[in-house]
Amino acid sequence: MSTAASTPRVRGARTREALVAGARRVFERDGFLEARIADIAAESGVATGSFYTHFDSKEAAFAAVIDEVHEETLHPRLEVTHSTDDPIAVIEAAHRDYLLAYRRNAKLMALLEQVALIDEDFRRLRLDRVHLMARRNAKTIRRLQDKGLADPGLDPLSTAHALNGMVSRMANLVFVHGERIGFDSLLATLTALWANALRIPAR
Amino acid sequence: MSTAASTPRVRGARTREALVAGARRVFERDGFLEARIADIAAESGVATGSFYTHFDSKEAAFAAVIDEVHEETLHPRLEVTHSTDDPIAVIEAAHRDYLLAYRRNAKLMALLEQVALIDEDFRRLRLDRVHLMARRNAKTIRRLQDKGLADPGLDPLSTAHALNGMVSRMANLVFVHGERIGFDSLLATLTALWANALRIPAR
Amino acid sequence: MSTAASTPRVRGARTREALVAGARRVFERDGFLEARIADIAAESGVATGSFYTHFDSKEAAFAAVIDEVHEETLHPRLEVTHSTDDPIAVIEAAHRDYLLAYRRNAKLMALLEQVALIDEDFRRLRLDRVHLMARRNAKTIRRLQDKGLADPGLDPLSTAHALNGMVSRMANLVFVHGERIGFDSLLATLTALWANALRIPAR
Amino acid sequence: MSTAASTPRVRGARTREALVAGARRVFERDGFLEARIADIAAESGVATGSFYTHFDSKEAAFAAVIDEVHEETLHPRLEVTHSTDDPIAVIEAAHRDYLLAYRRNAKLMALLEQVALIDEDFRRLRLDRVHLMARRNAKTIRRLQDKGLADPGLDPLSTAHALNGMVSRMANLVFVHGERIGFDSLLATLTALWANALRIPAR
DNA sequence: AATGAATGAGTCTTCATTCAT
DNA sequence: GATGAATGAAGACTCATTCAT
Secondary structure, rough: OOOOOOOHHHOOOOOOOOHHHHHHHHHHHHHHOOOHHHHHHHHOOOOOOHHHOOOHHHHHHHHHHHHHHHHOOOOOOOOOOOOOOOHHHHHHHHHHHHHHHHHHHHHHHHHHHHHHHOHHHHHHHHHHHHHHHHHHHHHHHHHHHHHHOOOOOOOOOHHHHHHHHHHHHHHHHHOOOOOOOOOOHHHHHHHHHHHHHHOOOOO | OOOOOOOHHHHHHHHOOOOOHHHHHHHHHHHHOOOOOHHHHHHHOOOOOHHHHHHHHHHHHHHHHHHHHHHHOOOOOOOOOOOOOHHHHHHHHHHHHHHHHHHHHHHHHHHHHHHHHHHHHHHHHHHHHHHHHHHHHHHHHHHHHHHHOOOOOOOHHHHHHHHHHHHHHHHHHHHHHHOOOOOHHHHHHHHHHHHHHHHOOOO | OOOOOOHHHHHHHHHHHHHHOOOHHHHHHHHHOOOOOHHHHHHHOOOOHHHHOOOOOHHHHHHHHHHHHHHOOOOOOOOOOOOOOOHHHHHHHHHHHHHHHHHOHHHHHHOOOOOHHHHHHHHHHHHHHHHHHHHHHHHHHHHHOOOOOOOOOOHHHHHHHHHHHHHHHHHHHHHHHHOOOOOOOOOOHHHHHHHHHHHHOOO | OOOHHHHHHHHHHHHHHHHHHHHHHHHHHHHHHHHOHHHHHHHHHOHHHHHHOOOOOOOHHHHHHHHHHHHOOOOOOOOOOOOOOOHHHHHHHHHHHHHHHHHHHHHHHHHHHHHHHHOHHHHHHHHHHHHHHHHHHHHHHHHHOOOOOOOOOOOOHHHHHHHHHHHHHHHHHHOOOOOOOOOOHHHHHHHHHHHHHHHHOOO
């Protein structure tokens, strides 16, 4: 009202932003199932009907919220070889990144798990990510095996799946369910178990 | 029908059994959220109202179904020292038991995960089990450390949590989401990773 | 079991008594609408089905309970001319009787009011009683008018209705709704108002 | 239909009015307990769900209906001193107002009695009104006593309660239960009894 | 006569989605 | 684009009553 009326496009974009932010707050507060469209609209300061101007469904809004968090919560990026050659240092750095991102977005990460169990589309989305991460780490594992730095008897892909699962499960346990394990201790344990599991020689 | 319905008490017990079996079928087919009381009753061959003679809610019926499966799906029971002294053989046997039980009840295990994300009571139930399993395996790990058979630098409890998480996640991935990893390969990988992670000397 | 089995007739009568007593407790505790047949049976120490051996419906059970209280709660019995000739003393005695009976059975009296508003049959029952009481007191009023002791301008029947209504309403207000008026004060006020209203000369 | 449904707010107000009117018709026709939300909505020409846009419960709708009738059914307003000084004329006028209002809304008055016996909130509402009326009339009675126009031996508040109860009970008997007493006769009797009961000197 | 499990009709209530303005 | 009231399908739950033993 006071602000000079913006162009429709700008108004629309602003409303959409408000809805994504509002949806995130409501999802984090109430969970996916309990979140009501009317509440998301109210929390975003818009009318109920306006929700449907921007999203087709609650799922679509959730997808938009998830998109915001997606990139920064990619699983351990072992392929980003930091300048060092010490594989254990690399593993540790990757885990640190992952755990920090998970902790920052713990509520939404938990929510994604929840929705993946409920909604077919999100289940596929999550599985795709799981596969992406596994393939990525499998490549790293294979490389380490080739260099003679990792147990050659391990199947790279299965191993990647298993170790990724271990890490994400622990992040969930600590940051979502509040298991009382300190961040440093958690990082040390996961790094040690990764290194041990692959039989990477101590540095 | 054929058998005369002896005393009311016996009739009641029979109906309850029918309801638990029917509920299991409906839960496995439709999931927890989609399962309707009326369907459970119909599937069990009783009237809708009879459901409430035996259960207070859908949750109560689900708990009864879960109880049926619970015992046989305990996580790796490493403390059950099989006649052998070879720790790796023990680990493998425990994992085989667990994976077989998980595969047998895959749908329900997945369902329990789902419901634990939705219902506070089941979340607690599941967390309790997670803690029980972790404490149990932590004891085993500590014993191996004391014997000089496992990496003494690892925190037993965190390690137990992490490795249990790895195993259950893999079981979920393979038996629920259909990841194409053969049973033997899965067992071999998990056993090797467990042994490696703890730095148990090769047999 | 321990007691020698009585004849069927005696057993039946006993169960019925237990049910009437149990029904009264449940009605007083839960009200008519909230009272459930199953609760009445449980409170009476019999099986649900046995209720229907003795009563056709909740209404029938309520009628049985009411019967127990009915006689002693008849409205002011002014025609019972006590040995005295002082009409005010007679009025006072009648009111005392009525108020004491009402107080003793306050919960059930309130309940009867409730049920009369809900159930056609009890409405008629209550109206019949109202008419009976009014005709009875109208006769007394007419007698007093004939003796020159009461305002001859009053219509006896309407007056009887009005004054009876006043008394029962006050009893309800004090004994059911807990209006803080002492028994003696209540009795004195009602007696004075009756006497005044009829213009009975002061004794 | 004919009028374009201007803004949403106006539409909302219109629907609410329709619901209150529809609810009144259904309550009067079916009573409170028998009235179904679906019927109220249908009678109001809106969808079932629309009922809940405006009311939380059947009780809330009933309260809205009662509000409509409340003001005009206040008990005898003796304090409204009409231009005359004749107290009996004032009493008669007040009773006439009350009886006319009661007759106009007889069904709802009866309903309020019913609901007050069923619902705690309405019980309190009704008791509050009873107390308000009693205090109001007690003041009038006290004033008459002070002027030497009323029996000084009467407790004003108890007396007010008793006489108010008498009047409302008679209104109920005649206008709700159909007791065959003519309006003028009823008014005359109640006025005479009030005046007599207080020992107001004849005009 | 007693038992108590089985029956199933009957309503309230929620909330995603639509649509007239 | 925004508004927010209207829609109505869907399902959980209760409980009086029945009936086989």
